[in-house]
Amino acid sequence: MGNPFDLSGRxxxxxxxxxxxxxxxxxxxAQAGADIVAVGRSAMDETQGLVAAAGRRCHAxxxxxxxxxxxxxxxxxxLATFGRLDILVNNAGIIRxxxxxxxxxxxxxxxxxxxxxxxxxxxxxxxxxxLAQGAGKIIxxxxxxxxQGGIRVPSYTASKSGVAGLTRLLANEWAGRGVNVNAIAPxxxxxxxxxxxxxDETRNRAILERIPAGRWGQPADLGGAAVFLASRASDYVHGxxxxxxxxxxxx
Numbered sequence: 001m002g003n004p005f006d007l008s009g010r011x012x013x014x015x016x017x018x019x020x021x022x023x024x025x026x027x028x029x030a031q032a033g034a035d036i037v038a039v040g041r042s043a044m045d046e047t048q049g050l051v052a053a054a055g056r057r058c059h060a061x062x063x064x065x066x067x068x069x070x071x072x073x074x075x076x077x078x079l080a081t082f083g084r085l086d087i088l089v090n091n092a093g094i095i096r097x098x099x100x101x102x103x104x105x106x107x108x109x110x111x112x113x114x115x116x117x118x119x120x121x122x123x124x125x126x127x128x129x130x131l132a133q134g135a136g137k138i139i140x141x142x143x144x145x146x147x148q149g150g151i152r153v154p155s156y157t158a159s160k161s162g163v164a165g166l167t168r169l170l171a172n173e174w175a176g177r178g179v180n181v182n183a184i185a186p187x188x189x190x191x192x193x194x195x196x197x198x199x200d201e202t203r204n205r206a207i208l209e210r211i212p213a214g215r216w217g218q219p220a221d222l223g224g225a226a227v228f229l230a231s232r233a234s235d236y237v238h239g240x241x242x243x244x245x246x247x248x249x250x251x
Contacts, residue, residue, distance in 0.1 A: 004233040008033035011082040012230065013074060013126065015039040015065060016092030020191040021141070021219050023047045025089050028223030029230060030056040034087060037078045039063050057082070065092045065118040066110065075125045087230045088126040090119045090163075091141045095156045095193050108155045115159035120166055127170070127179060134178040137230045140167050142185040142241055144248055160185075164241050171239030180238055182229045187245025189217040212247030 012029045016022035018040030026036045030051040036058045038044045038051070044060040051058035059081045063070035078085050093115045096107035123138055130136025143160035144150075150157045163183060170181040188207050190198060197203050198216070208214065225244050228234050243249050 005227055005231045006033055007087070007227065007231055010034045010086040010230075011037065011078060011084045012087035012089060013037045013039060013078055013085065013122075014089040014091060015122070017047050018042050018044045019046075020193070021186065021189060021222060022089075022091040023050070024219030024222055025091055025226045026051060026058070027054060028220070028226050029087065029089070030054040030058070031223075032227045032231070034230070035059075035082050037061060037074070037081065039065070039074055039092070041065075065122075066094075066114050068118055068121040071118065071121045071125050074122070075129060079129070085126060085129050086135070087137045087139070088122060089139045089141070089226065089230075090122055092118070093141065093159075093193075095153060097152045097196070099152055100154050103154050111155035112159050112162075115156065116162045116166070119163060123166070123170055123181070127174060130179045131174065131177050136179045137234070138170070138179065138181045139226060139229045140181070140183040142167070142183040144185060144187050144243070144245060146183070146185050146241060147243075147249060167241065168239040175238040180229070180234060182234065182237055182239065183241045184222060184225050184229065185241050185243045185245065186222060187211065187217055187243065187248040189219060189221070191219065210248060210251055211245075212251055215246065217244065217246055 012034045014026040017026045017038035027050045031054045036051050038047050039061045048058040142163045145157040146160045146164035167183040
């Protein structure tokens, strides 16, 4: 059987790959052998350099997933570039913070459109190809707020709860047809999205006191989970939400 974690010869789409968690996920998959289509709203020179350093090819697509307009083209360009599509990582996401009583419709729609609507339609577009070939791995990025309510992030909580439900729904429909759909739920990671929390001394201290590992996660901490769910090692894993949280949910 060889190494069940080997991704050699496979092609992966990673959204939000220009920085942070998405960049780390793309690099981890490349280090395991996959070629990468990196999707993001800004330049991805750094990501491309890191993937190249891992000895794999990286094709960048500049796209704004606040709408579903780019979805079909992303899949088509991947197939045209690498001749295959084996892995989809739906990582792109945004967050807006405000008390529930003050939350605006604009902020609600912006988060739901990016974090949930575009995720579904990318799953659909990639899934059509994967179902036809009888194989594929889809990894959605959920959150601790797929399990908990949080505070001051109503649309983010709703979107990530939706991602968990959508992951299970697609697994129910596609598991018997060779396509694995799972999710990773990161805990508190040091990224641009959490910069405000890290800068808030009181909130930062409360978060660290709750994490058994005693530290914020670093983007590279997600790599092993992504490689597992993208590889043959997870062939009998369907509809699972894998928490990578330093023990947060255990407490």
